[in-house]
Amino acid sequence: MPRISAPTVIEHRAAQQRALLDAARVLLAEGTPDIPGFAEVAAKAGLARSSMYQYFKSRQHLLDALIEDSFPRWSERVEREMIAAGAPDRRVLAYVRANLDLVAEGEHAIASAISSIAPRERIDETSAAMHRQLIAPLTAALTELGASDPVGTGELINAVVHAATRQIEAGAEVAAVQAGAAGLIEPYVTLAASASKAGNITP
Structure with a gap:
């Protein structure tokens, strides 16, 4: 033993x-x-x-275990950091920061490597589930902020995250990329938070 x-x-x-x-x-x-x-x-x-x-039991079993381990940890990390951030405007910024932290830590590279060797159907199913888990707390925060189209706004925020991801993986300085992404999104969430407190609806 x-x-x-x-x-x-x-x-x-x-x-x-x-x-x-x-x-x-x-x-x-x-x-x-x-x-x-x-x-x-x-x-x-x-x-x-x-x-x-x-x-x-096999290398395929190892791959299945890697999929089950790697993909949920991303959404769980993002949601945990969003919850810790508190107010909805802070949660949106935490969403951006947490995603880019994970990219900088190499999690996106690992997920991409797994995606390149796993069966397409399995990856499509897992990616769709991960996207739903990721977008739900972001949509909730945007709804609290009074966004008229929280799902659409969330997709725009994700477009910024995806662009920032490409910059980081191309070798850009992480802090500068994160600051740039936050600089694009923070004015919106700050305005939305102020409008929400005043009882108005964000356009």
């Missing part, structure tokens, strides 16, 4: 699985063109190759 490095066997297994998934994510971020092999994932995690078979 392997040495237990956590208080319980369950926690030990969870920690090992987490280490293996993180290792696979690093390999994808480094440019691995296909589903990472068991040997290289285990080596990157500092574990024996046999450890992989305790958690994953």
